[in-house]
Every structure is written in structure tokens, then in C-alpha cells.
Amino acid sequence: MVDGLFDFLRLFSVSFSLSCRWVVLTVTWFLAAGLKWGNEAIEQKSPYFHGVAWSIPAALTIAVLITSKIEGDVLSGVGAHVPVSSALHVDRFVNV
Numbered sequence: 001m002v003d004g005l006f007d008f009l010r011l012f013s014v015s016f017s018l019s020c021r022w023v024v025l026t027v028t029w030f031l032a033a034g035l036k037w038g039n040e041a042i043e044q045k046s047p048y049f050h051g052v053a054w055s056i057p058a059a060l061t062i063a064v065l066i067t068s069k070i071e072g073d074v075l076s077g078v079g080a081h082v083p084v085s086s087a088l089h090v091d092r093f094v095n096v
Contacts, residue, residue, distance in 0.1 A: 008064075008070055009061065012060075012061060012064065013060075013061040014057075016056070016057035016061070017053060017057040019057075020052060020054075020056050024049045024052060027049070
């Protein structure tokens with residue numbers, strides 16, 4: 001149980017965190033290159049960017065853990081993931 005939970009936290013939470021950080025990087029690039037914001041203006045917004053990049057994956061991870069919608073996959077070797085058998089769960093937790 002603990003190994004599966006660790007796999008889930010490692011794969012689900014970290015992958016969402018990386019995705020959110022990629023979006024934040026894209027937004028900051030747009031602000032700097034497209035709207036000609038200076039480094040100081042972007043740096044003032046950095047606490048908000050970090051908050052978004054960590055709070056959204058944390059909230060989704062907690063929501064999945066609370067609802068107990070975690071499955072294991074023997075063939076891929078992944079200990080735990082959000083099941084794709086139910087379209088409703090995929091829409092809630094994966095396609096955000």
C-alpha cells in the first residue's frame with residue numbers, strides 16, 4: 001500500500017506540478033517578450049506564480065486521495081494512477 005501511494009504521489013503530483021510550471025514559464029515568457037514587462041514586474045508576481053504552480057497539483061492530489069480513485073496497473077508497472085475506465089474521473093482529475 002505504501003509503495004503504491006508513493007508511486008502515485010511521485011507520478012501524479014510531480015507530473016501535474018511540472019505541467020503547471022511549464023504554463024507559468026510560458027506566461028512569464030509572454031509577459032516579458034510579448035507585453036514587454038521588466039524583470040522587476042515579473043519578480044513581484046513570482047509568489048503568485050509559485051502559489052499556482054504548487055497549489056493546483058496539491059489540491060488535485062488531495063482530491064484524488066480523498067475520493068480513493070486510484071488504480072494499479074500490473075502491465076505498465078505503475079503502482080497507482082487515476083483510472084481511465086471512468087470518463088468522469090478523467091475529466092475531473094486529469095483533464096483540468
